[in-house]
Amino acid sequence: GAVVSQHPSRVICKSGTSVKIECRSLDFQATTMFWYRQFPKQSLMLMATSNEGSKATYEQGVEKDKFLINHASLTLSTLTVTSAHPEDSSFYICSASGGQLRGYEQYFGPGTRLTVT
Amino acid sequence: EDKVVQSPLSLVVHEGDTVTLNCSYEVTNFRSLLWYKQEKKAPTFLFMLTSSGIEKKSGRLSSILDKKELFSILNITATQTGDSAVYLCAGAVGTSYGKLTFGQGTILTVHP
Numbered sequence: 344g345a346v347v348s349q350h351p352s353r354v355i356c357k358s359g360t361s362v363k364i365e366c367r368s369l370d371f372q373a374t375t376m377f378w379y380r381q382f383p384k385q386s387l388m389l390m391a392t393s394n395e396g397s398k399a400t401y402e403q404g405v406e407k408d409k410f411l412i413n414h415a416s417l418t419l420s421t422l423t424v425t426s427a428h429p430e431d432s433s434f435y436i437c438s439a440s441g442g443q444l445r446g447y448e449q450y451f452g453p454g455t456r457l458t459v460t
Numbered sequence: 461e462d463k464v465v466q467s468p469l470s471l472v473v474h475e476g477d478t479v480t481l482n483c484s485y486e487v488t489n490f491r492s493l494l495w496y497k498q499e500k501k502a503p504t505f506l507f508m509l510t511s512s513g514i515e516k517k518s519g520r521l522s523s524i525l526d527k528k529e530l531f532s533i534l535n536i537t538a539t540q541t542g543d544s545a546v547y548l549c550a551g552a553v554g555t556s557y558g559k560l561t562f563g564q565g566t567i568l569t570v571h572p
């Protein structure tokens with residue numbers, strides 16, 4: 344169990360457009376989902392934490408108007424990169440946690456590689 | 461601010477060698493320390509350590525946590541080329557829904 348999927352796995356978009364990335368927990372209810380960003384040869388940087396039905400909590404320095412997060416159900420969270428610019432090109436990874444019932448362990452999705460041209 | 465520091469940042473060994481990866485942490489409301497292996501995609505879970513001094517093992521990999529010294533090590537014995545990856549450790553917070561703070565990672569390269 345504990346499978347997390349992300350879609351799309353890879354996306355190329357033009358500067359100024361918006362891109363939506365989906366994160367789904369396939370076989371458990373994710374009370375909390377996390378969104379990370381990873382630049383080449385760097386570690387994962389937490390962008391935001393989202394709980395189902397409430398507003399996301401963003402880390403310092405992450406623009407909430409640029410990176411819109413919606414956690415509409417216990418199995419789906421979306422990250423929308425609005426008005427994308429080339430510097431937004433990165434690897435975006437989500438993780439899902441089943442909370443206390445599952446020992447707070449985070450299960451990672453396979454990631455989405457975003458390239459903004 | 462929470463901080464996790466890994467060393468070395470990179471390591472090159474030959475097959476059969478034993479390696480030790482280090483992770484020190486300063487995490488407010490610390491609950492547990494996690495180790496992940498990352499190849500080309502997202503990290504895969506290796507260990508979660510909550511108690512001090514109890515070694516966790518999985519095949520050739522083992523890990524232990526020292527909560528007094530705020531430190532953990534990951535050992536890999538008889539390394540294989542398939543062990544080449546980035547190894548990440550992360551501190552988990554006891555509140556904030558289990559938020560993880562990741563270290564910068566150790567890039568391990570195992571040559572045949």
